[in-house]
Amino acid sequence: MNFDALIDCFSASACVVTQISSGLIIGMLIFMVASGVTLIFGVLGVVNFAHGALYMLGAYFALTAYWVTDSFTVAVLAGAIGTGLFGVVFERLFISRVYGADVLSQLLVCYAFVLILDDAVKAIWGGDFLSMGMPEAFALPPLMIAGGFVPPFYAFLTAFAVASAIALAALLGLTRFGKIVRAAAVNRQMVGVLGINTSLVYALIFGLGAALAGAAGALAAPVRSATPGMGFDILIESFIVTVIGGMGSIAGAFVGAILIGMIRAFGTVGFPLATEGVTFAMMAVVLLVKPAGLFGKAGR
Amino acid sequence: MSDELRVQGMDVYYGASQILFGIDLAVERGATVALLGRNGAGKSTTFKAIAGVAPPRAGRVFMREQDITGFAPYRIARRGIGYVPEDRQVFPEHSVEDNLRIGAKPGTDGAVHWTLERIFEVFPILSSMRGRMAGRLSGGEQQMLTIARTLMGNPDVILLDEPSEGLAPIIVQQIARLIATLRKEGVTILLAEQNMHFCIAVATSVAIIDKGQIVYRGSIEELKHNDDIKRRYLAV
Numbered sequence: 001m002n003f004d005a006l007i008d009c010f011s012a013s014a015c016v017v018t019q020i021s022s023g024l025i026i027g028m029l030i031f032m033v034a035s036g037v038t039l040i041f042g043v044l045g046v047v048n049f050a051h052g053a054l055y056m057l058g059a060y061f062a063l064t065a066y067w068v069t070d071s072f073t074v075a076v077l078a079g080a081i082g083t084g085l086f087g088v089v090f091e092r093l094f095i096s097r098v099y100g101a102d103v104l105s106q107l108l109v110c111y112a113f114v115l116i117l118d119d120a121v122k123a124i125w126g127g128d129f130l131s132m133g134m135p136e137a138f139a140l141p142p143l144m145i146a147g148g149f150v151p152p153f154y155a156f157l158t159a160f161a162v163a164s165a166i167a168l169a170a171l172l173g174l175t176r177f178g179k180i181v182r183a184a185a186v187n188r189q190m191v192g193v194l195g196i197n198t199s200l201v202y203a204l205i206f207g208l209g210a211a212l213a214g215a216a217g218a219l220a221a222p223v224r225s226a227t228p229g230m231g232f233d234i235l236i237e238s239f240i241v242t243v244i245g246g247m248g249s250i251a252g253a254f255v256g257a258i259l260i261g262m263i264r265a266f267g268t269v270g271f272p273l274a275t276e277g278v279t280f281a282m283m284a285v286v287l288l289v290k291p292a293g294l295f296g297k298a299g300r
Numbered sequence: 301m302s303d304e305l306r307v308q309g310m311d312v313y314y315g316a317s318q319i320l321f322g323i324d325l326a327v328e329r330g331a332t333v334a335l336l337g338r339n340g341a342g343k344s345t346t347f348k349a350i351a352g353v354a355p356p357r358a359g360r361v362f363m364r365e366q367d368i369t370g371f372a373p374y375r376i377a378r379r380g381i382g383y384v385p386e387d388r389q390v391f392p393e394h395s396v397e398d399n400l401r402i403g404a405k406p407g408t409d410g411a412v413h414w415t416l417e418r419i420f421e422v423f424p425i426l427s428s429m430r431g432r433m434a435g436r437l438s439g440g441e442q443q444m445l446t447i448a449r450t451l452m453g454n455p456d457v458i459l460l461d462e463p464s465e466g467l468a469p470i471i472v473q474q475i476a477r478l479i480a481t482l483r484k485e486g487v488t489i490l491l492a493e494q495n496m497h498f499c500i501a502v503a504t505s506v507a508i509i510d511k512g513q514i515v516y517r518g519s520i521e522e523l524k525h526n527d528d529i530k531r532r533y534l535a536v
Contacts, residue, residue: 179398183391190389193351194403195377195453 006270017148019265025154025223027261028161032216034238034245034253035168036209042248043185043205046095047103049110051238052231053117054210058083058217059226060125063132066221072135079218080211087210091203099202118228129225138222157219164212165254172250181205185248240279244286246296255294303362304329304488305350305381305457310359312349319345320512322359325490327457332479332489334503334520336496336534342512343492344386347459350490351383352376363457380408382455386462386492388442390449392435396426399434399445400452407454413485414451422481423448440471447478457488464498476501496534500524508533 009015033055040048058079065071065078090113098106134153142149172178184191184198192198216234217226224230241260245252260279267275286294305327312320320342327333337343348354350361352373360369363379377383391399400419406412420427423444429437434445443463450458460479464472472495479502482489493499499506499520506523508516510533516523523529 176401179394179402183394183402186391186393187389189353189373190385190391191402192373193353193377193383193385194449195374195405196402197372197374199372 002272003270006266009266009269012147014147014149015269017145017150019269020262021145021148021150021154021158023261023263023265024158024258025261026264027258028158029216029220030234030237030241030260031254031257032161032164032212032219033234034241034257035165035250036212037235037238038242038245038248038250038253039168040206040209041242043181044095044099044202046098046106047110048095048206048209049107049235050090050113050117051209051213052233052235053114054083054087054213054231055217055220055234056121056226056228056231057086057117058214059221059224059230060121060130060217061214062218062221063125063130063226066132066135072137072222075132075135075221076215076218079221080215083214083217084207084211086214088203088207090210091206095206096199096202114231121228125226125228127228129227131225132221134222153222157223160215160219164215165250168212168250177201237279240283242293244283244293246293248297249293249295252293252295302329302365303327304331304364305490306362306365307346307350308360308362310346310349310356310361312345312354312356314345314354318512320349320356323349323509323512323514325507325514327488327490329488330483330486331505332483332491332503334499334506335490335492335509336494336499336506337492337509338494338534341509343509344461345512346509347383347385347461347490347492350376350459351381353383377453377455378405378408380456382450382453382458384446384450384458384460384463386465388439388446390434390437390442390445392433394434395431396434396437396445397430399449400426403449403452405453408456411454413454416452419448419451422478440467440474443467443471443475444478447475451482451487455487457490458482459490459492461492462494463491464493464495472498494534496523496530 009019033051037048037051040046061082062075062079066075094109098109138153138156140152142151143155172181180191180196180201184201188198237260241253241256244259245256263278263282264275267278271278303326307323307325310320310323311318323346335343335346345354349356352371355370360367362368363381366379368376368379391402400416425441426444426448434442437445447463463475476498479489491503503520505519507514508529515533516529
């Protein structure tokens, strides 16, 4: 523990800005994975333990696309679309068979694919750490905000995630598709009886969740290295965020992810050995005070 | 006149137990056929089987002479069958208007007869509540909403499962008037009921179901004067 360092940091705006910016990118990456976890759970009723593996796939798809085209835009599109399409196929072939099944069957199917995908990545890309490096478009001098340095890519990543959150909220809240999705989450059979192909809706939702995870993997590629098994930590963090925010709540996932990001960032200054413990402790406190999560509805 | 909807020799099981035994039913275009029977006689199961929610194990279902047996519920709906379940099943956290919009689809002829505006003309009560959460509506209002929501899909045949159940007499009268309106609009109706008087007011012909079998078929006029049938199969 080094609380003096934490107090010193809080008394210097430069340190605060730097830690907030790194906390934001940690949080935003977690949010993009957790929003898919919470969406898939809220609508499909499946806890997708393979969601971290989808994040990993997105990173590797993005790396390959970047090496081939040298364009980060193409890399992000490849990560998102490639992983989204993989998600649709995965849902149709495997996940769709465990709807309504007990959580252990769902866990088994997902965990099998965590192992399969980790090995597939090892077979295709090798087991070494791979790094994209900072794309040229972002190889700029850092932004100066209140005396603190913020890399331009951090600002881009944060803006991208916030835009994704707004787009997702608008899709679910304002469009007919979103209304159908929310109705199907409550009463799938009735939605089907009204002439709506709910299997298609489910596949699209799973694909959307996968695409968000894939985009997160692509966005992580310049700042983290890709390795088989890289999806595990972010999966655990996403589950914590989902629990803190409330199962099925996108807004909850957003707030929860920022909380975790900030604990991580400021924790490295003040309590580097205890950040995980503090994260779990926060989850425990939320569960005690609001068992359904910050934005969750009781009884769900 | 040709049959709009026809059911032939339909058997339905729940698990190992057989619920329906060789159901035959035909609904002519524009007719209002009542399926009468006591509680547990098999009315709801018949409707669920037609709608694809409880697929039949034997027998066939034809819509306009096309075999639709075993189709997924959404495909059956797209063939022009609108199913209004007994327990209403509004989407409680959606507004009245959103409930209606979720049900919207063109009819089998590609046309849209039932727009939101027309629905609100026929159901003025829903118009004044369009922004309200459906879960906050009274039972009668929810019943109106489920019927309206199904109409938004422009069905050729509508299956109404006990629309009068549990409602106050004044609401039941409103529902009866509504069914008369739908008939004038040319909607073919199959109506499940326990309430014989309600059926006499709205239906053109009747089938009686008892213990999973059709035991009587005839016109409403014939049923009115057949006290023996009424005593044996209906709670009169």
